Amino acid sequence: MGTSKPGRYEVVWPSSPRGIQQRQRSPRVDLDTATVAFLWDYLFRGDELFPVLEAELRRRYPAIEIVGYEEFGNLHGADEKERIEALPADLRNRGVDAVVSGMGC
Numbered sequence: 679m680g681t682s683k684p685g686r687y688e689v690v691w692p693s694s695p696r697g698i699q700q701r702q703r704s705p706r707v708d709l710d711t712a713t714v715a716f717l718w719d720y721l722f723r724g725d726e727l728f729p730v731l732e733a734e735l736r737r738r739y740p741a742i743e744i745v746g747y748e749e750f751g752n753l754h755g756a757d758e759k760e761r762i763e764a765l766p767a768d769l770r771n772r773g774v775d776a777v778v779s780g781m782g783c
Contacts (some may be wrong), residue, residue: 719781
């Protein structure tokens, strides 16, 4: 910072522009009538987690449709790039309303 006079300093506003802009939220998904897809990278216990999650979702929302992770294959495998590129169209073609993504680190 430069000085304008001895003992006085120029004022700099400490606030910066926001890095994340507010956006309108998407409408909530009605799970009573939704189709939900499970996606997994086959790395960490999805084969244990997804059946438990599916059972609980079906208990709470009896009419829910579940598209299992097996339908999409390993999203972290040798053909990852092709699977990810095809994913939007695949989800759209299956009428998927929401996704549960089980991707490990």
